[in-house]
Amino acid sequence: MAQQLRVLQSLWAMERRLADEDEWPLQTQLAMIRDAGFDGAGVRFIDPAFAREVTGFLHAHGMIWQAQCYPKGVDDLKPVLELVAKLGADHVNLQPDVRPRRLADCIPLLEGWRRLAAEAGIAVHVETHRDRMTTDLFFTLDLLDCFPDLRLTADLSHYLVGREFAWPVDDANHAMIHRILDRAWGIHGRIASREQVQISSGFPQHAGWVSLFMGWWDYGIRSWRKRAGPDATLTFLCELGPPPYAITGPDGRELSDRWQDALAMKDMIRTLWERIASEPQGPLRR
Numbered sequence: 001m002a003q004q005l006r007v008l009q010s011l012w013a014m015e016r017r018l019a020d021e022d023e024w025p026l027q028t029q030l031a032m033i034r035d036a037g038f039d040g041a042g043v044r045f046i047d048p049a050f051a052r053e054v055t056g057f058l059h060a061h062g063m064i065w066q067a068q069c070y071p072k073g074v075d076d077l078k079p080v081l082e083l084v085a086k087l088g089a090d091h092v093n094l095q096p097d098v099r100p101r102r103l104a105d106c107i108p109l110l111e112g113w114r115r116l117a118a119e120a121g122i123a124v125h126v127e128t129h130r131d132r133m134t135t136d137l138f139f140t141l142d143l144l145d146c147f148p149d150l151r152l153t154a155d156l157s158h159y160l161v162g163r164e165f166a167w168p169v170d171d172a173n174h175a176m177i178h179r180i181l182d183r184a185w186g187i188h189g190r191i192a193s194r195e196q197v198q199i200s201s202g203f204p205q206h207a208g209w210v211s212l213f214m215g216w217w218d219y220g221i222r223s224w225r226k227r228a229g230p231d232a233t234l235t236f237l238c239e240l241g242p243p244p245y246a247i248t249g250p251d252g253r254e255l256s257d258r259w260q261d262a263l264a265m266k267d268m269i270r271t272l273w274e275r276i277a278s279e280p281q282g283p284l285r286r
Contacts, residue, residue, distance in 0.1 A: 001231045005221075005273040006039040006064055006090070007266045010239040011054065017242045019252055026050075030057045036263055040064035042093070042237045045080050055087045064090045066186070066235060070097040074112030081120040090235055091123040091186065093153050096133035103142055106133055110147055125186050127153040130162055130197075137163055137176055144183055154184035155239070156216055157192035164194045169212060178286055181220035185228075186235045189217075189265050198245045200256035201264055217269065221276050222284055236269050238262040 014029040024032070033041055034057075043054045045067040058065050067089035069080040077094070084092060094113060100106050110126070117124035128134045134143070134152075137159045144150055156177060165173050191206070191213045193199050199206050217236075224234050240246070240258045247255050 003225060003228060003230065003277070004233050005270065006233055006235050007269060008040045008042055008064070008066055008235055008237045009033045009036070009038045009262060009266075010042040010237055010241075011044070012042070013238065013240050013242065013258065013262065015242040026053065027057070030054065032259075034061050034063065036266070038063075038238075038266060040066070040090070040235075042066045042068055042239065043089075044068050045083050045087075045089070045092070046070065048083055051083060051087060055089075059088070064235075066090055066237060067092045068095070069093070070095045071113070072097045074109060074116065077113050077116050077124075081116060081122055084122055085120060089122070090233065091125055092117070093127055093186065093237075094124050095127045095129050098133050099131065099135065100133060103139075103146060106143060107146060109133070110143070110150065114147075114150075123151070123185070125151045125153040127188065128155050128158055128180060130158045135162065137180070141176060141179055144179065150183060151185045152180060152183045153186040153188055154180050154220060155188035155190065156180070156213065157188075157190040157197050160192045160194055160212075161197045167194055167208075175286065177216055178219055178223075181216065182223050182227075184220055184224065186237070187217060187220055188237045188239045189269065190239050190241070191265075196247070198241060198247070200258075201261050201268075202256060214268065214272065218272060218276065219284065221273060222281075225276070225281065226284070238265045240265075 016023055040058055040063040043051055043065045045051045046069055055065055067084050069092060071077045113124060128140060134140045190198055191201050191209055193209050199209060201210050240262050246258055249255055
């Protein structure tokens, strides 16, 4: 067995939020994800009944899942880990739903979550996300100085738009993103611009932003392959959010087709992985 990539689809991203149409039933959403060739899904584990229904379907079809949670305190992670122990998961994706202004206030939380994860024997990745502990790129880099082995889920869209990087992105900003990717054990896929957190990869005017993210993901995959074990699995979650993440027109309908964009992203990242996997491993280009 060799290193492998598993591409997941976000269930949150399956929401449409249309005023005049019902949401797709959950079983329909899951069947769409399966039939489109995704390897699994991102699943909220803060709702046990929802998690049981979704993981039951995924398990029956040989698919995997990422368990998602949003703890505010150390003990908030305990029921999530208990549920994962029963239902399984590739890993837990933790969005720390706190906003400390001082590193000293973050340390007890991260130490506590890491201790619980180690005791449970379950991999936990901390997601980079706006309005969370990891909202700011500089602050998160300082966290990595405190915890050099902290495992991240890299959602780079938040940092590009959050800091509104100058265009073209300079070497200093690339270097900071590379530091995040060097600690990433999973990736959340969304393409942003410096002003918008989510843009369609299918619009020709967005080609430069698509190229930027493909370059970052290329680096992230190569970095992960050097750090991970020979039989390890990297997950990439396509996470194109519903409105207001998705841009809408005056009629309230989206200007792009997020489902088609997710399918295109799935194929793009698999093609990238296959190209990298076919090459001899050399030094990372920073």
